Structure formats: C-alpha cells, structure tokens
Amino acid sequence: MANPxxxxxxxxxxxxxxxxxxxxxxxxxDAKRGITFDVSEDLVGxxxxxxxxxxxxDDTMAKAQDVDCVLLGAVGGPKYDSLDFSVKPExxxxxxxxxxxxxxxxRPAQCFDALxxxxxxxxxxxxxxxxxxxxxxxxxVYFGEPRGIFTEGNERVGINTQRYTESEIAxxxxxxxxxxxxxxxxxxxxxxxxxMESGILWRQVVQEIHDKEYPDVELSHMxxxxxxxxxxxxxxxxxxxxxxxxxxxxxxDAAAMLTGSLGMLPSASLGAPMANGRPKAxxxxxxxxxxxxxxxxxxxxxxxxxxxxxxxxxxxxxxxEATRLEQAVEKVLADGVRTADLMGPEGGVPxxxxxxxxxxxxxxxxxx
Ligand code: NAI
Ligand code: MG
Numbered sequence: 001m002a003n004p005x006x007x008x009x010x011x012x013x014x015x016x017x018x019x020x021x022x023x024x025x026x027x028x029x030d031a032k033r034g035i036t037f038d039v040s041e042d043l044v045g046x047x048x049x050x051x052x053x054x055x056x057x058d059d060t061m062a063k064a065q066d067v068d069c070v071l072l073g074a075v076g077g078p079k080y081d082s083l084d085f086s087v088k089p090e091x092x093x094x095x096x097x098x099x100x101x102x103x104x105x106x107r108p109a110q111c112f113d114a115l116x117x118x119x120x121x122x123x124x125x126x127x128x129x130x131x132x133x134x135x136x137x138x139x140x141v142y143f144g145e146p147r148g149i150f151t152e153g154n155e156r157v158g159i160n161t162q163r164y165t166e167s168e169i170a171x172x173x174x175x176x177x178x179x180x181x182x183x184x185x186x187x188x189x190x191x192x193x194x195x196m197e198s199g200i201l202w203r204q205v206v207q208e209i210h211d212k213e214y215p216d217v218e219l220s221h222m223x224x225x226x227x228x229x230x231x232x233x234x235x236x237x238x239x240x241x242x243x244x245x246x247x248x249x250x251x252x253d254a255a256a257m258l259t260g261s262l263g264m265l266p267s268a269s270l271g272a273p274m275a276n277g278r279p280k281a282x283x284x285x286x287x288x289x290x291x292x293x294x295x296x297x298x299x300x301x302x303x304x305x306x307x308x309x310x311x312x313x314x315x316x317x318x319x320x321e322a323t324r325l326e327q328a329v330e331k332v333l334a335d336g337v338r339t340a341d342l343m344g345p346e347g348g349v350p351x352x353x354x355x356x357x358x359x360x361x362x363x364x365x366x367x368x
Contacts, residue, residue, distance in 0.1 A: 003036045004316050005067040009044040009060070009096075012080075012089060013289025014299035014353075015073025021301035021357030022071065022308045025325065028361055032368065033321065040067070044096070045075025045089035045289075055092030064096055068276070069315040071308060072096075072284040077291045097137065100280045102269035103168070104175035105137040106310070107252035107286070109235070111259040114333040117344060118260035121232070126258050131238045132183070133255055134176040135248025137269060139168045140198075142245050162198045164244065169205040175270060175279075176242035177214035182319070186218045186239040190227040190247055202244065224251065231255055262287040263300030263341045266307035268314055281315045283307040293340075297352040300339040302329055305360060328363035332356070 006026070010019035029035040042048075042060045049055050055075070064070050075089040085091070096102075111119065111129040119126040144161030151157070173189070180187045189206045191199035203221050210219045222230070224247040230237060231251065235258055243251060256265050265287065271280035285303030293299055306329065313322035333342075337359045340350040351359070 003038045005038040005040070005069075006311070007063050007067040007070045008039060008041045009064075009070060010041070010073040011043075011045040011075040011289065012047055012077050013074055013291050013294040014287075015045075015075065015289055017294070017297065017299050017353050018285065018301040018304035019071070019073045021353060021360070022304050024357050024361060025305060025308060025364070028364055029321065032365070035318065035321065044072065044092045046077055046080045048092060049080065049083070049087055049089065053087070055087055055089050056095045061095065061099060064100060064282075068274075068278065069281040069283060069311050070096065070100075071304075071311060072282060073304060074285065074287060074289040076289050077294070096282060097269060100269075100271050100282065101138065102271045102280060102282055103136060103138040104172050104270045104279075105135040105248065105252075106179065106268040106270065106314075107133045107135060107248075107256065108266060108306075108310075109133065109252075109255040109259050112264075112330055112333050114330070114336075115260045115264070115342065118342075119258055121258060125234065125236075129235050129259060131235060131255065132179060132240050133248060133252040134172065134179060134240060134242040135252055136164075136168065136172040136243070136245045137248075138245075139164055140245035162196065162244075162246070164198045164202060166201065166205050169202050170209050171272070173206045173209045173242060174213070176240050177210065177217050180217045180240045181214070182313075184239045185216065188220045188222055188227070188238055188241050190222050190224040190241060190243040190251065192224055192247075193221070194223055198244075206242065227251065228254065231258070256286060261300065261341045263303055263339065264306070265303050266310055268307070268310045270314065278315055278317075281311065283311045283315075297354065298340050298350070299353045300341050301353050301357050302339075302360075305329065305357075324364065324367050325360075328360050328367060331363045331366075332359045335359075 010016040111126045116123045116127040141162040144163035147160050149158050191202040193199035193203045269282045309322040309325040312318040
C-alpha cells in the first residue's frame with residue numbers, strides 16, 4: 001500500500017520557520033517509529049504570487065485534492081498589502097478551503113498546566129482545560145445572499161444574510177458527533193434559536209441527526225451568548241461545541257485566549273470523507289505570518305507542531321502517536337523551555353524556534 005501523503009505549503013513569514021520544525025518531527029517518525037509519509041512541498045500565498053502571479057497555482061490546487069492532507073504554515077505580509085484583492089495571499093488559503101470544501105473547522109482550546117498562569121482567568125478555571133470548538137466554515141452569514149451595500153431612499157444600507165440549508169447543518173453536526181465519539185461523547189450545540197430562524201433550524205437538525213445517528217452521544221443546546229458567558233465562567237463544563245460560522249469565529253477566538261499564546265494554537269479544517277474513508281483535511285496553526293518576528297528564529301513552532309499532531313489523529317488514525325507528540329510538547333513546557341512569546345513577567349532566557357523543535361524531538365526520544 002502507498003505511504004500516507006502530505007502536501008506541505010509553508011507559505012510566508014514565519015510559516016517556513018515553524019514548518020521546518022514539523023519536518024524534523026516527520027523525519028523522527030520515519031526514523032524512530034517506521035511511519036513514513038510521502039511528503040511533497042509547494043507554494044501558497046505571497047511566495048506563490050511572486051513566482052506565478054497567483055497565490056495558488058492550479059497545479060498546487062490539484063495536488064492538494066490528491067493527498068491525504070495538507071499542512072499549511074501561514075500566508076501574507078506587508079509586502080503584499082497593496083496587491084489587488086483577487087491575488088492577495090489570503091485568497092490562496094480561501095481557494096484551498098473552498099475547493100476542498102472544508103466545512104468543519106476544529107479549534108481546540110487546551111491548557112497545558114505549565115502555561116496556566118498565562119491565562120487571564122484563574123488557574124483553577126483553566127488548568128487541564130481540553131475542549132474543541134467545531135465551527136461551520138463554508139456557509140452562513142459570511143456567504144449568504146443577498147449581500148452588499150445598497151441605497152434605500154436617502155441613506156445607505158449594509159446587508160448580509162444568514163442562510164443555512166438542512167444538509168449544511170447536518171454535515172457539520174455529524175463531524176462534531178464523530179469527534180465526540182473519539183473524545184468524551186459530549187456535544188453542546190450553540191445558536192440563537194430565540195431570535196433567528198436559521199438558529200431554530202440549526203437546533204432542529206442537530207437534534208434530528210443526534211436522535212437518528214448518534215443517540216449514544218450526550219447532546220445539549222445553548223444560546224450562543226449564554227455559551228460565551230459559560231465559556232468564561234467555567235469552560236471545563238464543555239467538551240465539543242458545535243456552532244455556525246459567525247458564532248464559531250467569535251467563540252473559538254475567545255476560547256483560544258483562555259489558554260494563552262497565539263503561538264500554541266493548532267487547527268484542522270475537515271471536509272467530506274474521501275475514498276479511503278478519511279476526511280479531506282487541511283491543518284494549520286491559527287496564527288499568521290508574524291512579519292514582526294519573521295526571519296529572526298523567534299517564532300514558536302508549537303502551534304504548527306500541534307497541527308501536525310491533529311493530522312496524525314484525524315487523517316492517519318494514529319491517535320497514540322498524536323498523544324505521544326502532545327505529551328512531548330507538554331514535557332518540554334513543564335521543563336521550562338520557552339520561546340519568547342511564552343516568557344512570563346518573571347523573565348528568563350527564551351530559546352529559538354529550532355531549539356524548541358530539538359527539545360520536542362528529545363522528549364519524543366525519551367518517550368520510546
Ligand atoms: P499574526 O498571527 O501573524 O501575529 C500577531 C502577533 O502574534 C504578532 O505580534 C506575532 O509576532 C505574534 N505571533 C504570531 N504567531 C506567533 C508564533 N508562532 N510565535 C510567536 N509569536 C507569534 O497576525 P497579524 O500580525 O494580524 O498578521 C500578520 C500577517 O499574517 C498579515 O499579512 C495577515 O494577513 C496574515 N495572517 C495570516 C493568517 C493565515 O495564514 N492563516 C492568519 C492571520 C493573519
Ligand atoms: Mg477570527
């Protein structure tokens with residue numbers, strides 16, 4: 001059987017720097033665990049624009065459709081800010097998401113004990129936190145028609161439309177229930193069924209999919225505003241949260257900050273199952289290309305490394321290896337190894353991007 005395949009699109013700014021550490025880890029799995037990936041690399045974002053005049057070449061798009069998963073670094077930077085909207089680096093990422101139809105965005109909020117002091121919340125509220133927000137990514141108010149700025153009488157009116165079809169809700173609900181079965185069998189669905197018809201339909205469809213296909217999973221519903229309050233008050237009451245595109249955008253950013261640095265946050269975007277039964281998938285850190293620190297060896301590679309751990313779990317069914325990698329990260333943090341973004345007020349000497357990668361490799365070695 002062919003080796004599992006990964007397309008690496010490191011992108012711009014710190015993207016290639018953090019991805020270099022992931023490549024070391026991929027090499028470690030090959031050398032030490034006999035798990036060999038067919039890795040190919042290509043361009044996305046500003047670097048693709050520089051070479052091809054487009055942020056995502058058609059050949060790259062075709063490759064992305066063909067592999068088991070895509071691993072992306074980050075795109076963009078000040079150099080490209082003045083480009084026309086149609087060729088901006090972000091358009092490369094948006095095209096990948098759209099053409100791969102990645103409708104389910106998984107954003108974990110996980111608090112490593114060694115970083116619990118970083119949270120703006122009390123340590124006991126966040127220590128041990130491990131939840132995932134599943135955000136619908138390809139529909140809802142960011143895409144619904146009609147949209148635009150129109151003139152009505154003697155004033156302008158801005159219009160966006162929240163629109164969800166039954167099948168769009170059903171497929172992201174299934175994605176959340178599948179995830180829950182791999183975790184703690186618990187889903188909370190959030191909408192505003194009290195004031196939005198699309199929310200009423202959301203609640204009905206999630207409940208129907210649950211009753212028909214996932215009755216073993218514990219399901220609750222919450223209004224999204226109440227959910228936001230509960231996330232700040234006692235986030236550990238949740239396990240998997242499923243919500244729409246707009247609420248998911250806000251809730252996942254808020255939940256992420258419960259746990260500290262942007263340099264720590266991974267994500268997965270999943271689509272429909274492929275012929276091998278695994279979902280189409282793109283994994284990427286939540287952070288951007290960080291032009292302010294690019295090229296200085298300061299970037300924290302952990303967000304990208306944890307994104308690869310998600311790939312091990314969700315694209316390759318290597319859950320135990322994913323846990324091994326997450327525990328290596330946990331150990332390194334517990335040992336006090338810190339990139340600059342993880343330095344607390346007490347100070348200390350930060351390590352470089354590659355030294356952080358090396359420390360994680362050493363912890364992987366120690367796990368054998
Ligand atoms: P950003 O996430 O790149 O940076 C925000 C702040 O966090 C900066 O101070 C940066 O140094 C720091 N930071 C980010 N990642 C870090 C890491 N791994 N280690 C240490 N510190 C880290 O967001 P910003 O500044 O708003 O955007 C910069 C560029 O990135 C823009 O061109 C933007 O369009 C692009 N961007 C790309 C994204 C993507 O590729 N998915 C997402 C967000 C922004
Ligand atoms: Mg956001």
